[in-house]
Amino acid sequence: MAMHQLVEYTEASAEVRAVYDDIMATRKTDWINNFWKVLANDPVTLRRTWESIKQIMAPGALDPLIKEMIYIAVSVTNQCPYCVASHTASARNKGMTDAMFHELMAVVGMANETNRLASGYQVEIDEQFKQ
Amino acid sequence: MAMHQLVEYTEASAEVRAVYDDIMATRKTDWINNFWKVLANDPVTLRRTWESIKQIMAPGALDPLIKEMIYIAVSVTNQCPYCVASHTASARNKGMTDAMFHELMAVVGMANETNRLASGYQVEIDEQFKQ
Amino acid sequence: MAMHQLVEYTEASAEVRAVYDDIMATRKTDWINNFWKVLANDPVTLRRTWESIKQIMAPGALDPLIKEMIYIAVSVTNQCPYCVASHTASARNKGMTDAMFHELMAVVGMANETNRLASGYQVEIDEQFKQ
Amino acid sequence: MAMHQLVEYTEASAEVRAVYDDIMATRKTDWINNFWKVLANDPVTLRRTWESIKQIMAPGALDPLIKEMIYIAVSVTNQCPYCVASHTASARNKGMTDAMFHELMAVVGMANETNRLASGYQVEIDEQFKQ
């Protein structure tokens, strides 16, 4: 289990295939990436995670591309190589340009810097921010 | 130094006042929040940090409101209370609605969850993401 | 030093060998993993770290398998690939089933999500939790 | 929105009350803690988060108390004060003794230490852990 099996479509249970089919239909793609193939070892978590992501990443008050960029911001902050690679690819597919990516990285870098300045200087929250 | 002095405008050096003036002019506001007042203990870092933020947060390929929401995403992930409070207030001033904030939080939460599933299941990066 | 030497048993000092012997005896195994071989470059840290881990991971109010799963929870949260791989292997050796691992991952993922919701929504601690 | 309203039961919509009722029934308690009252500003996230937690924290291959301790391990690692306070209280309600808590903290502390030793010494994953 240190290395987890990839559950391929052809060998998947009907329960897993149903999720795979929905992923491909929702994303208008014909392949499943490793994250889902590994998660399929636990069909309950596979389904819950997919249903949650499908609901959260759908168009709403925020555009799906903006949501992908927020996903990248978190993944970069957490130093998750898989997540950075996969969500950068997704964002590119949804229309993220080089210029948008560069600005995204600049903001993420800066936020990580000032987060620590605020912590290190023990800055107290202004009354104006508590209203 | 465990608790750092707030450098108020009236007692600030000309060098610090110049930064304060630029902050207020750029943000179209008449007050300076604690982050800058504390950072003013080190005028070199005050200036460099402000100049960088001013450049990074300006309109570009991404809208300033989107940039504020990315800032929140990072600050929430890092558990920085000051940063969450100040950038949530800034984003609201720039037009973030309740609905936008709720979706932002949903994405940030989900990304933090799947970042760990990817790590815990030791998922390998798909060849398709390496192109 | 960017890449650190692995100190193999046959070339190790008596001081290092004593720790290696204790590791193998305590764990009922006949090999030493890379973590210890690298740490052996600093025999003082090697000994202190091993003595601490030996004391902490021993049976007590919590079962050693539970302790391994807590170790995985931390390692996954911190995105430490080596630690995830090694402690997942250790937990499996101590009896962790697939079902247990899947539930562990589900809890770790969920906790990382709600940690950020609590931070992002700036939730204040209930009086009931302060007693 | 910098500070979020607590949605009390008496003023909650039927949709929110239904979740509150299920939380109290499932947990055999007569009050709702601030996390849920704040999340209730977004009924969609409230429901999805509660349904996920209810499913994940239920008895299974792991005991609910073990799951609460894993939740604490993550929350402590992430430095989330609200989450540490609330899940420590929950774990105590489910039977966590002082001795169990002390051992939990010892493991969490040690794991955070060795995670960094593995990172700093750039330890490579043993072949034995890749099987």
Add this chain to the structure above:
Amino acid sequence: MAMHQLVEYTEASAEVRAVYDDIMATRKTDWINNFWKVLANDPVTLRRTWESIKQIMAPGALDPLIKEMIYIAVSVTNQCPYCVASHTASARNKGMTDAMFHELMAVVGMANETNRLASGYQVEIDEQFKQ
């Protein structure tokens, strides 16, 4: 247990007092800070933690003041308010000047920024760094 008792010297066991005495003698101070008073609820962890810190923070290849500043760098990065406050006070007692603190913060902030640029841009390690 959500809130942990402070074990005061006058009510402490002989075992705990011995550690307290060693802390005060080593640090040439006449009081014990809350970290140790809370940890004293678990005398085993109290002793192990103190013995480790005493060994690690002693003069060696690095000066004790440098070690305190490294401690601050980690604590700021992890957003640990207690640790930032206590180690900033310790460093000041050991001679950290305002100028040193300001440079420390600048480096910590910058490192947190470039860590994310390296992650976000998926930079591969140069061969020259692997030697």
Add this chain to the structure above:
Amino acid sequence: MAMHQLVEYTEASAEVRAVYDDIMATRKTDWINNFWKVLANDPVTLRRTWESIKQIMAPGALDPLIKEMIYIAVSVTNQCPYCVASHTASARNKGMTDAMFHELMAVVGMANETNRLASGYQVEIDEQFKQ
């Protein structure tokens, strides 16, 4: 863009070359590492980041070698493999001995441990640290 181009000197714009030249002159080296070659895809961020690092890492109240070790402490805490490798190499070039590195790692590991003990035990900041 999931994988980013390395901008080599011979194919770089005059703007990027000027930064590369300054990096090599400042560091008294004849090559550019991947971090800068990737960042060069965004010349604005390349220049701003380099100018900031050049200013921050210069000799001041803290020695450049101490600053490199602080950089390592942050990078190790954040689990950034590229940053650990590159700054460990830089520190070695500036005179970091094995003994210094070992003590650095011991402090970083310990700080990460006690940061979590402080968080998990919910230790309150002593009045003495607030002055």
